[in-house]
Amino acid sequence: xxxxxxxxxxxxxxxxxxxxxxxxxxxxxxxxxxxxxxxxxxxxxxxxxxxxxxxxxxxxxxxxxxxxxxxxxxxxxxxxxxxxxxxxxxxxxxxxxxxxxxxxxxxxxxxxxxxxxxx
Amino acid sequence: xxxxxxxxxxxxxxxxxxxxxxxxxxxxxxxxxxxxxxxxxxxxxxxxxxxxxxxxxxxxxxxxxxxxxxxxxxxxxxxxxxxxxxxxxxxxxxxxxxxxxxxxxxxxxxxxxxxx
Numbered sequence: 472x473x474x475x476x477x478x479x480x481x482x483x484x485x486x487x488x489x490x491x492x493x494x495x496x497x498x499x500x501x502x503x504x505x506x507x508x509x510x511x512x513x514x515x516x517x518x519x520x521x522x523x524x525x526x527x528x529x530x531x532x533x534x535x536x537x538x539x540x541x542x543x544x545x546x547x548x549x550x551x552x553x554x555x556x557x558x559x560x561x562x563x564x565x566x567x568x569x570x571x572x573x574x575x576x577x578x579x580x581x582x583x584x585x586x587x588x589x590x
Numbered sequence: 591x592x593x594x595x596x597x598x599x600x601x602x603x604x605x606x607x608x609x610x611x612x613x614x615x616x617x618x619x620x621x622x623x624x625x626x627x628x629x630x631x632x633x634x635x636x637x638x639x640x641x642x643x644x645x646x647x648x649x650x651x652x653x654x655x656x657x658x659x660x661x662x663x664x665x666x667x668x669x670x671x672x673x674x675x676x677x678x679x680x681x682x683x684x685x686x687x688x689x690x691x692x693x694x695x696x697x698x699x700x701x702x703x704x705x706x
Contacts, residue, residue: 475633507697509697512699513699514594514596514683514685514696514697514698514699514700515634515683515685515697516697517694517695560633560634577624577636577639578624578634578636578695579636580633580634581633582631582632582633583631583632583633
């Protein structure tokens with residue numbers, strides 16, 4: 472079956488440090504890959520996604536590249552801020568593309584990585 | 591952006607009682623809603639998928655008579671934990687997806703349930 476493995480946290484960084492959160496996956500076929508972020512007291516929000524090999528998703532300074540050869544989708548940010556402190560979830564989904572666009576099936580999540588950024 | 595709310599945000603109940611959790615899409619119509627369960631320091635586990643007006647589809651290992659899901663309207667789904675026991679204590683999260691935004695699930699803030 473499908474599975475997602477994230478690096479264990481928590482991750483603690485100083486402001487302006489470089490961030491990497493590793494994510495690898497196991498899936499049949501060609502899943503779509505996602506990073507979700509959960510800020511304290513809020514629901515999960517989609518941070519970025521990539522739907523095919525070598526795609527790079529990016530948002531708010533975060534990037535992740537879909538690497539099929541290594542089955543990875545590592546999240547990176549060049550300079551983190553205190554406001555980036557949150558829980559980050561890697562996820563995958565199998566999608567179907569039809570006339571109306573792409574429909575994604577159920578999401579399979581990694582265990583989440585807590586990031587704390589200090590001033 | 592699309593907003594999904596959950597109510598209550600936390601609940602404490604006695605063993606043997608039933609608890610209802612509501613999930614609402616506030617500014618869009620949700621044709622599909624998902625219910626997840628999250629244990630401390632663990633991933634979100636999908637419990638069931640519900641489509642408006644039809645029966646929910648439960649994941650393997652999830653007791654449908656224990657976790658009753660109703661998706662009676664395009665903006666509301668409810669999860670009822672029946673005859674709750676301490677092992678049902680967990681963080682329950684819903685998400686909603688509209689037919690116009692097939693690729694995106696919008697998540698609620700979660701409901702923390704503690705069964706004494």
